[in-house]
Amino acid sequence: MTTTSAPTVATSAVSFERVTKSYDDVRAVDGLTLDLRPGETVALLGPNGAGKSSTLDLLLGLRRPDSGTVRVFGTSPREAIAEGRVGAMLQSGGLMGEVTVRELVELACALHPRRHRVSDVLARAGITEIAGRKVDKLSGGQEQRVRFALATAGANDLIVLDEPTTGMDVTARQAFWATMREQADQGRAVLFATHYLEEADAIADRVLVLHRGRLLADGTAAEIKAKAGARKVSFDLAEIDADLAARLRELPFLTSLDVAGRTVRLQSADADATVHALYGLGVYPYNLEVAGLGLEQAFVAITAAEEAASAC
Structure with a gap:
C-alpha cells in the first residue's frame, strides 16, 4: 500500500x-x-x-x-x-x-x-x-x-x-x-x-x-x-615587526586578530573604521579583502557574546 x-x-x-x-x-x-x-x-x-x-x-x-x-x-x-x-x-x-x-x-x-x-x-x-x-x-x-x-x-x-x-x-x-x-x-x-x-x-x-x-x-x-555584526578583514603587509604587531592590536573595533607571517586576518565590529585606522598607521596593505562572516563565524560570535554577557 x-x-x-x-x-x-x-x-x-x-x-x-x-x-x-x-x-x-x-x-x-x-x-x-x-x-x-x-x-x-x-x-x-x-x-x-x-x-x-x-x-x-x-x-x-x-x-x-x-x-x-x-x-x-x-x-x-x-x-x-x-x-x-x-x-x-x-x-x-x-x-x-x-x-x-x-x-x-x-x-x-x-x-x-x-x-x-x-x-x-x-x-x-x-x-x-x-x-x-x-x-x-x-x-x-x-x-x-x-x-x-x-x-x-x-x-x-x-x-x-x-x-x-x-x-x-x-x-x-x-x-x-x-x-x-x-x-x-x-x-x-x-x-x-x-x-x-x-x-x-x-x-x-x-x-x-x-x-x-x-x-x-x-x-x-x-x-x-548580519546579527553577528562583525566583518572579516584580511590583508598582507611587506613586513610585520613586534612594534607593528602591537599597534595592529590597538586598531579600533577589533573582535579578533591573527597574524601569520606577513598575512593579517581580523574581525571587526566596524570594518570601515578599522581599515581607515589601518592606513593611519602609515602602512600599505595589499590583497585587502573585506567580507561578511560565514555562518560558522557568526555562530561563534553570537554564542561568545552571550557567554560574555552571562559572565557579567
Missing part, C-alpha cells in the same frame, strides 16, 4: 510555547518559544549543552516539559507520531543487527500508517545495493542511510533529523540533502540539528541558534550572519 496524498496543510507544524525542562539543577530548555511551518527546512544549531537534544526529545514526545506547551500539527507529539505524521532520525538508539537492511525497512514500512513501497524507500535512501546485507555489517555512513530510510518509511508531514550526515561521504551527503529538499518542496517540514554549519548555511531556509536552552537567534542564514 502506498499513500501519495499531500501532507495536511496546517498553520504550524511545530509550536513551543514557553517550554522549560530541567534535569536536577540543570535547565536544559529555558522558556523556549518557537514556531515551525510546513515546507520549511530549519537548522537547529548550538554548542554542546545548548539544549538541542532535549528540544528534539520534547518535540518527539520522548520527554515531557516541566512547564509550557509543545504541539505538533495542533496535537500532542505522541498523537502526531501515532498518526504517522512524524519521522525521526536520531543519533541515539541502535539498529537491529541480526536482520538484513531490507527486512528492517520492510518492518518500518509495515508499521507506518501511511507507508511507502519498500523499494521506493530503499532507492530514496541509496541503499538498494546493500538491501541484502546484515545491518551489523554496515559502515557508519551506511547505518546513517538506513536510519534515514526508517525515518522516511511513510508519508510524514514532519521529518526530524539529529546529526543526519555524520559518517557519510561527500557524495552521500549531497544526495541526502537533495532528497530532503524534495521533501520540503512537497510541503513537509524538515528540522535538523547539525555540527556541519556549512550544511545549515547551504540547506536551511531558517536557522535557530540555541544557547543554554534559550533561543538566541532565529532567521535566515544571511540574517544570522
Whole structure:
C-alpha cells in the first residue's frame, strides 16, 4: 500500500510555547518559544549543552516539559507520531543487527500508517545495493542511510533529523540533502540539528541558534550572519615587526586578530573604521579583502557574546 496524498496543510507544524525542562539543577530548555511551518527546512544549531537534544526529545514526545506547551500539527507529539505524521532520525538508539537492511525497512514500512513501497524507500535512501546485507555489517555512513530510510518509511508531514550526515561521504551527503529538499518542496517540514554549519548555511531556509536552552537567534542564514555584526578583514603587509604587531592590536573595533607571517586576518565590529585606522598607521596593505562572516563565524560570535554577557 502506498499513500501519495499531500501532507495536511496546517498553520504550524511545530509550536513551543514557553517550554522549560530541567534535569536536577540543570535547565536544559529555558522558556523556549518557537514556531515551525510546513515546507520549511530549519537548522537547529548550538554548542554542546545548548539544549538541542532535549528540544528534539520534547518535540518527539520522548520527554515531557516541566512547564509550557509543545504541539505538533495542533496535537500532542505522541498523537502526531501515532498518526504517522512524524519521522525521526536520531543519533541515539541502535539498529537491529541480526536482520538484513531490507527486512528492517520492510518492518518500518509495515508499521507506518501511511507507508511507502519498500523499494521506493530503499532507492530514496541509496541503499538498494546493500538491501541484502546484515545491518551489523554496515559502515557508519551506511547505518546513517538506513536510519534515514526508517525515518522516511511513510508519508510524514514532519521529518526530524539529529546529526543526519555524520559518517557519510561527500557524495552521500549531497544526495541526502537533495532528497530532503524534495521533501520540503512537497510541503513537509524538515528540522535538523547539525555540527556541519556549512550544511545549515547551504540547506536551511531558517536557522535557530540555541544557547543554554534559550533561543538566541532565529532567521535566515544571511540574517544570522548580519546579527553577528562583525566583518572579516584580511590583508598582507611587506613586513610585520613586534612594534607593528602591537599597534595592529590597538586598531579600533577589533573582535579578533591573527597574524601569520606577513598575512593579517581580523574581525571587526566596524570594518570601515578599522581599515581607515589601518592606513593611519602609515602602512600599505595589499590583497585587502573585506567580507561578511560565514555562518560558522557568526555562530561563534553570537554564542561568545552571550557567554560574555552571562559572565557579567
